[in-house]
Amino acid sequence: MRDRIDFRLLGALLKKNRRENTSSFRKGNFDAVGFVMRLLLAGAFIAIFVIFFGKFVDMYLGIKLNNVSDAEERLYELLTLVYGAVLLAMILSGISQINQALFSADDMRVIAALPIGANTLYLSKIILIYLGQLVVACFTVLPVNLTVAAHYAVPTAYYPLTALACVVLPLMSVAISSILALPYHALKVFLKDKFLLNFIVITVLTALLLFLYAYVLEAVKELLLGDDMKYFFNEKVMTGIALCAKYLYPANLISNILLGRELLVSSLVIAGWFLACMAVSLLMIRMILTRSLQSRISGSPNFVKKVKPLAKSRLPFNALLRKEFLMIFRTPGYMFSYFAIAVVMPLLVYFCMSVGSSLAVKLIAVDSNLELAIFLTMLFGMLANMFCSTNISRDGMLFYSLKAMPLNYKQVIFSKVLLCMIVTAFSQLFSAALLAATSYITVANAAFLFVVGMMFGFAQICVATRADFNHPHFSSESDGEIKESGNTVSTVLVIGIVLSFALGGALLLTKMYFSLRGLSEAYAYLTYVITAGIAILSVAGSVTFLLVGLRDRFYRFSGGGLH
Amino acid sequence: MVNDEAPVREEIVSVDGLYKKYSKRADYAVEDVSFKVYAGEIVGILGHNGAGKSTTLKCLEGMLPFDKGAISICGHDIVKEPVKAKSNMGFVTDDHAVFVKMTGIQYIDFMADVYKVPQAIRQIRLDQLEKIFCLGDSIQNLISSYSHGMRQKICMMGSLVHSPKLWILDEPMTGLDPRTMRAVQDYMKYYASIGNAILFSSHALNTVAKICDRVVLIRKGKQVDDIVMSEFADRPDFDFEEYFLSNERQD
Numbered sequence: 001m002r003d004r005i006d007f008r009l010l011g012a013l014l015k016k017n018r019r020e021n022t023s024s025f026r027k028g029n030f031d032a033v034g035f036v037m038r039l040l041l042a043g044a045f046i047a048i049f050v051i052f053f054g055k056f057v058d059m060y061l062g063i064k065l066n067n068v069s070d071a072e073e074r075l076y077e078l079l080t081l082v083y084g085a086v087l088l089a090m091i092l093s094g095i096s097q098i099n100q101a102l103f104s105a106d107d108m109r110v111i112a113a114l115p116i117g118a119n120t121l122y123l124s125k126i127i128l129i130y131l132g133q134l135v136v137a138c139f140t141v142l143p144v145n146l147t148v149a150a151h152y153a154v155p156t157a158y159y160p161l162t163a164l165a166c167v168v169l170p171l172m173s174v175a176i177s178s179i180l181a182l183p184y185h186a187l188k189v190f191l192k193d194k195f196l197l198n199f200i201v202i203t204v205l206t207a208l209l210l211f212l213y214a215y216v217l218e219a220v221k222e223l224l225l226g227d228d229m230k231y232f233f234n235e236k237v238m239t240g241i242a243l244c245a246k247y248l249y250p251a252n253l254i255s256n257i258l259l260g261r262e263l264l265v266s267s268l269v270i271a272g273w274f275l276a277c278m279a280v281s282l283l284m285i286r287m288i289l290t291r292s293l294q295s296r297i298s299g300s301p302n303f304v305k306k307v308k309p310l311a312k313s314r315l316p317f318n319a320l321l322r323k324e325f326l327m328i329f330r331t332p333g334y335m336f337s338y339f340a341i342a343v344v345m346p347l348l349v350y351f352c353m354s355v356g357s358s359l360a361v362k363l364i365a366v367d368s369n370l371e372l373a374i375f376l377t378m379l380f381g382m383l384a385n386m387f388c389s390t391n392i393s394r395d396g397m398l399f400y401s402l403k404a405m406p407l408n409y410k411q412v413i414f415s416k417v418l419l420c421m422i423v424t425a426f427s428q429l430f431s432a433a434l435l436a437a438t439s440y441i442t443v444a445n446a447a448f449l450f451v452v453g454m455m456f457g458f459a460q461i462c463v464a465t466r467a468d469f470n471h472p473h474f475s476s477e478s479d480g481e482i483k484e485s486g487n488t489v490s491t492v493l494v495i496g497i498v499l500s501f502a503l504g505g506a507l508l509l510t511k512m513y514f515s516l517r518g519l520s521e522a523y524a525y526l527t528y529v530i531t532a533g534i535a536i537l538s539v540a541g542s543v544t545f546l547l548v549g550l551r552d553r554f555y556r557f558s559g560g561g562l563h
Numbered sequence: 564m565v566n567d568e569a570p571v572r573e574e575i576v577s578v579d580g581l582y583k584k585y586s587k588r589a590d591y592a593v594e595d596v597s598f599k600v601y602a603g604e605i606v607g608i609l610g611h612n613g614a615g616k617s618t619t620l621k622c623l624e625g626m627l628p629f630d631k632g633a634i635s636i637c638g639h640d641i642v643k644e645p646v647k648a649k650s651n652m653g654f655v656t657d658d659h660a661v662f663v664k665m666t667g668i669q670y671i672d673f674m675a676d677v678y679k680v681p682q683a684i685r686q687i688r689l690d691q692l693e694k695i696f697c698l699g700d701s702i703q704n705l706i707s708s709y710s711h712g713m714r715q716k717i718c719m720m721g722s723l724v725h726s727p728k729l730w731i732l733d734e735p736m737t738g739l740d741p742r743t744m745r746a747v748q749d750y751m752k753y754y755a756s757i758g759n760a761i762l763f764s765s766h767a768l769n770t771v772a773k774i775c776d777r778v779v780l781i782r783k784g785k786q787v788d789d790i791v792m793s794e795f796a797d798r799p800d801f802d803f804e805e806y807f808l809s810n811e812r813q814d
Contacts, residue, residue: 193705313676313679313685315676316676319676323662323665323673326662327664330705397658397660398661400626400660404621404624404626404654405649405677405678406645406648407646407677555642558627
């Protein structure tokens with residue numbers, strides 16, 4: 001049976017998608033703080049990237065291979081590697097987006113019953129994903145290409161071809177993602193009920209990404225310290241890069257086009273590649289989409305490990321604690337955002353410490369490992385604990401059910417706080433232990449770091465929980481999962497970042513001030529006093545914020561959309 | 564000697580002059596609603612969509628605060644002694660809100676823990692409830708995989724695990740298959756007959772007419788009638804549906 005694409009229906013679906021996607025910008029839904037934060041962060045990131053990448057381009061184009069300098073060949077390699085990385089990121093994101101759009105999005109439950117062909121439906125989703133990736137391509141390819149143009153005499157055609165690259169890269173990414181999306185879906189279905197395996201896989205992948213991040217950090221450090229990175233790019237490494245660029249399809253084809261090499265062949269291969277991928281993916285979609293949607297609607301057998309009929313009885317507080325744990329552990333999004341991040345947080349602190357420690361010594365000639373450790377622990381601990389800003393909202397309408405149960409308000413709220421504290425204790429303990437084990441700080445300082453880390457963590461958890469309690473934002477998804485951060489998350493994030501930088505900066509400046517006067521030994525206690533003082537104040541302030549009027553607020557709670 | 568005094572009935576629910584509005588500027592969603600429910604009674608709350616049935620029940624369950632009036636469950640004020648009042652009731656919400664990341668059995672366990680059901684009788688209760696609701700092996704599955712009707716069943720099982728004196732149900736028959744609907748109706752009658760009280764809202768007028776002892780009619784937030792169903796028992800021509808609709812038409 002043929003499944004023609006109905007362009008009228010396609011238009012209607014795109015219109016629906018556009019309306020849904022712009023709904024978050026409407027008055028009342030718009031998270032202005034978060035939007036501005038994201039813009040500022042993106043702007044700052046691009047500015048920093050352009051500065052460092054520019055330096056890197058100068059250095060890299062000057063590298064000689066077999067004592068021969070070939071700037072155009074180096075540029076080809078550089079662009080190929082960058083496009084390869086961008087393409088890889090876009091493919092991974094594309095796979096996830098296609099899966100979300102086809103198999104998780106709520107609208108599919110309705111659309112599945114409408115007289116819309118699988119290919120039309122698929123195309124409407126793909127076009128939307130493509131448009132999103134087009135924006136990402138503009139934010140990545142343009143800074144790279146324009147930085148290159150500022151450091152190397154590129155041909156005039158390079159500029160319009162850069163625009164073409166922005167258009168073509170997401171096309172290729174979407175085409176490849178389309179083919180990989182279905183196997184990924186099968187893997188997800190396989191892992192769906194295997195919560196522990198899921199947790200291990202996600203955590204290991206995150207840790208691997210962190211190792212990659214550490215590698216990049218190391219390179220940045222070398223660049224900052226002014227060491228000659230050419231030593232890193234020796235003959236062997238350069239031969240490997242050249243070989244990699246030669247076979248890194250299809251990223252190298254775009255580099256070819258940009259540099260005017262094999263223009264016709266590269267264009268034809270890209271077009272052929274795209275058409276072949278799309279044809280295969282449309283065929284696969286036509287074969288399985290309808291069946292897959294039907295199985296989603298009918299529900300699938302979902303047996304978990306057989307358990308004893310009833311477990312041993314627990315105290316209500318412990319039952320709430322367990323409920324909270326299960327809710328997070330069995331929701332992949334939550335599990336990654338909190339548990340996996342909390343597990344890899346010590347690695348994050350360690351990697352940044354390894355870079356920051358030597359940077360501090362070289363740039364400001366001060367050994368400030370403890371101060372840096374406090375700053376990093378506070379910053380990354382805060383990022384891991386951001387999740388607590390949804391402590392109430394995660395329950396959704398079930399929060400009202402909890403209200404109707406014979407539970408004290410303290411049991412409901414404190415069970416949430418305690419679970420977060422257990423997670424915080426884990427990440428803070430391993431973080432401090434790792435820094436002590438790698439001799440960045442002494443064992444005594446590690447103990448101090450753990451204690452103040454717990455105090456700051458506790459303060460943040462209390463503030464985040466109460467802030468969310470005051471302004472809950474319940475999900476409208478059928479499973480109640482929160483997929484978008486609200487104003488509370490952005491506000492707690494801003495406060496956390498400002499406080500981390502303020503305390504970290506204050507500690508480093510104090511240390512510098514006394515070190516430059518040769519008094520660092522005499523005034524070493526200041527670090528402890530300042531940190532402990534602010535930690536105590538934070539705890540006192542946040543506990544007050546959490547508890548004042550909590551009982552009354554619990555009784556009067558009527559937010560989140562219940563009418 | 565003949566005892567002329569009527570037997571003292573155990574009062575389970577007392578709602579006295581209940582007022583509730585959702586915001587200061589809004590009209591009252593519930594206005595001056597008063598009724599009592601006694602042990603052994605099944606009381607239905609009827610009204611059109613948005614009449615205030617669910618709001619009344621949510622105030623009763625302690626989910627929503629109210630502006631004026633008093634509510635007590637088994638003699639415990641819902642505001643002053645919320646934990647004691649709530650210990651005596653089980654509830655099923657209209658949206659069948661349930662922890663979908665738990666398996667059915669874990670949810671029952673959770674509810675038993677919260678209501679402090681002794682270990683010794685949990686399994687007996689579960690077996691009793693299983694006979695009525697027949698979830699079978701599905702009780703070991705994640706609730707997220709349940710159909711609408713199955714979620715309704717697990718909500719009901721969770722609400723009964725502690726054998727509450729008061730069972731509150733908001734639209735209980737929605738989504739149930741005919742066999743379970745009948746089983747639930749029979750169980751409601753049985754449950755009331757052993758000295759408990761049931762308060763429920765519904766649009767299923769046949770069900771209400773069949774099982775209720777009394778019906779509280781609410782229109783636009785106001786209580787307009789409190790009907791004792793036995794008064795119509797000797798009138799075979801009485802059509803409860805027509806009675807309800809004519810009452811609504813008065814608006």
